[in-house]
Amino acid sequence: MKIKGIFFDVDGTLVCHDKGRISENTLKALYALKEKGIRLFLATARHITELKELQIDFPFDGYVLLNGQLCLNAQKQILLANPIEGHDQKQLASLFSTCAFPMVLVERDRLYINTVTPQVIQAQTAISSKVPPVSSYNNDPFYQCTAFIDEEQAHRLSQTLEDCTITRWNPYGVDIISAQGGKFKGIQAMLAYYDIDVSETMSFGDGQNDMEMLQYTKVGVAMQNADPVVCQVADFVTKSAGEDGIVYALKKYKLI
Known part of the structure; x- marks a missing residue:
């Protein structure tokens, strides 16, 4: 299985709020993925200003923000904007x-x-x-x-x-x-921009707003701390965010 793009939720996934930041082990894993040429994206309900507050300054290739309503490329240029009207x-x-x-x-x-x-x-x-x-x-x-x-x-x-x-x-x-939006819509826009097929994607999440994303990508990974309904739709349930669940799953799928 060839993975070219991975999408990460933030709260309860990349960031464990007992620690309030991305763990050092997870950061090392992200940089290892980048070195392999895998595109990395955020897919979150967060606003871009909140990412700064959380001290998330990793160089992601794209940002699916506000549950897919506002999508930015690596240079923070708008790829998709879908206001409520x-x-x-x-x-x-x-x-x-x-x-x-x-x-x-x-x-x-x-x-x-x-x-x-x-x-x-x-x-x-x-x-x-x-x-x-x-x-x-x-x-x-x-x-x-x-x-x-x-x-x-x-x-x-x-x-x-x-x-x-x-x-x-x-x-x-x-x-x-x-209703015309959602994380998977933002992911579609991101994949089209970077010419990645959905069969080459993976995602990580823990909330109900991640369910469509986990089902849409080729491999959907739920965190152990996820809602039970989220775990039911995932391809794999990894360890919790506080236990470096992202690193655990990446090793299982032999991506690092």
Whole structure:
């Protein structure tokens, strides 16, 4: 099996939040893959500014950001941009402005929240991130919305949206993106740009927003710390992020 491109989720996959960073063993493995000519990509719900906060400065070949809504090449040039539009944009902007519940709007160059609660602080702490600054919506395009709501609220919200999907990443938090997007859409754009066939790909993830990615790539690897439903769709379940699960799987597949 020839692997030419590997996609990595960040939270709970590349970064173990007990440590708050990429481990030295995982970094060594990434550089070893680069030396073999394998293209390496991030595929995350994160914004590019958050990667700096997490001190992720490895030279990736591309960035599938905001669950595939905004994709950048190695030089941070846009390959794909898919903002939330129409009815759903208006609905989410209205909920944000009225502070119906805590919400983060994610634009190309900034992300900001409408109000802060203890649940917001707890959720952000769990992913080693600061709470975004409080600000108001100024009618610029946004690519993702993060809502800090429970399951019942998420269900009610889903009934009001026409063309968005909701995926949970924390007991308190969900990501909302256009139904036309998703990590696998971003991966398709990245593969076309670098002329890599999907049969030559591998991916690592742990959250429900990684499931399509794990199923789409040739080899999908779930972390041991992944949600049980994620493990069910993976080709292989490796050790946890805290146990250098990426390194373990790469050795199993004889890539390092």
